[in-house]
Amino acid sequence: MRRVITGNQAVAYGVILSRVDVISAYPITPQTTIVEELSELIGSGRLNTRFLKVESEHSAMAALIGASTGGVRCFTATSSQGLAYMHEMLHWASGARLPIVLVNVNRALAPPWNIWSDQSDSLSQRDTGWIQLYCENNQEVLDTILQAYRIAEAVRLPVMVVLDAYVLSHTSEPVEIPTMEEADSFLPPYRPEHPLHTGQPEAFSMIATPEHFMEFRYKMQKAMEQVPAIAKTVDEEFRSRFGRGYGSIERYGEGEAEVLLITSGTVTSTSRIVIQRLMERGVSVAGIKVKRFRPFPSEEIYEEIRGAKKVAVIDRNLSAGVGGIFAQELRASLYSKEERPQVFGFVSGLGGRDITPELIEEAIRCTIEHHRPEEEILWLGLKR
């Protein structure tokens, strides 16, 4: 079935098709229409799901930690302040190795209050042990949720699916919605390895001394290291069933480009057009969309950029004191490599300011014209 739906509706369809057992959420703009849509669907009896309308995001995640420990499939959605408020429980979910899926609609963190798109919320949770997948369009949002449960349940780590505020969350696009049967054949019911059972006196998330703690973390890292291969298999299976796949990264544009532009989220869609136009004018440029941020697809990116002289990264986020977070991760991943292109780190579009085709072209031109970046952070579209 093809329908014209918003990004947030695509989330709701993804959740329904994943046959989620427990939802627990708290409202925050621009996530709200997700929980409204899900409440409608549950209210109308089309969903056999428990929706816990908790009193905060901290409780939303804690409730899912309880439910997931109880052995059922769980979902929540939030944004910005709500995600930050969950922080303690994000660590708990991954430490307890629970395959929870969370949708974060990227929104700036206050102050100043701002409800528009900015990835600083999800990226500042990068060390919480969650897999992070960024989406470019509403179809990808729906598809990624189905894939997220497969990956999460295979490696027993939680997954954060991320989409841009408004540009996706509240913008309607045609989306192919799989049938329940198709979704079921791709995503089997959740079978937890250690479900909670009375009569089986096990202790979950108990205290571990220095003698044992480190091995818990080692196993978590090993699980993260399995993600690239498992995500690839899941994506390939998805492609064979539905004809759509995304990879951990996607390269587009000229084959042997001198300059490569790295983006994530919806900035990629604008970049595709800019790069197409520049190529038509003979500029040697190509683009890379980064879908998976955690674990960072270092090898996949390296394979694409090793021949290039220069790489431009546009970050719609800021780690104050460092710069854009994608650029930072990329630089770190390149350090031990033989071929290290110059990394131009652009910061743009914070708090929902538009990243226009003109700005993207400016970033590419700046990268072409300079041998190396003149500053650690290249501010794009800043009013000085």
Place this chain on the structure above:
Amino acid sequence: MRKTEIPVSENLGRGHLACAGCGAAVGMRLTLKALGEKTVMVFPASCWSIIPGFWPYSSLRIPVVHAGFVTGGSTASGVRAALDIRGDHEALVAVWAGDGGTFDIGIQALSGAAERNEDFIYICNDNEGYMNTGTQRSSATPLFAWTTTTPVTRPNENPKKDMMAIMADHHIPYAATATIAYPEDLLRKMEKAKRIRGTRFIHLLSPCPPGWRIPSERTIQVSRLAVRCRVFPLYEIENGISYTIQEQSRAVPVKEYLKLQGRFSHLTDQEIDRIQERVDDEWQHLLRKARC
């Protein structure tokens, strides 16, 4: 003398790590006798994050879910939801939280759960302070008590928060106070709570020898005096309105209770009088609620 009937089953095994004379260990032992094996217990951070034992050993013979300090009410809501979805309506979900985890940091999650009337028993194991972190003051710490953050030069300035009244105002089906010196009363209340559906709240007073500065052999005596001095009356509240008080005998002066405990050894006679006045006022207040 009347013969007591306490179940012989033991779901707290040997080798737990509680201090000698820990009131909460006795409280847990009794509680589990009443709740039985088909119980899942959620433990937000407290002394009880440590007491059952370190990985890979646990002295509890029931499944246990350790949880963030704030999350007794919320984690238990999720566990309940999962068990319900799996069709296990027989399993009982219980929370065992400290006074800090209940009166202070966890009150929001508990209030949310109680307002939704989540189906679990929430036991607040009240030792009147943050004991796991070394006896800091909580809002359950009594007036003028010493703690490590309320030194004798500046003892606790605020009276204890009335958590039972707060829970009653959520109109939950059942709330009751209990303490270990009255095991039959404790067991009866746990068993009664077990038969009810919805949010049930048990306020369990558990003396803590190191935190209260009492010798370990005085735990039961202090627990009993707390009731007899009416510092901690035993009562039940049904549906937030119907009060039943268990002991109405003539009260022992509160001084008898205070003088056994090092945490009150700095008190002046005037301070003791003020505590006595408060205890009397609160008792009258409780009687008024029970009468109407």
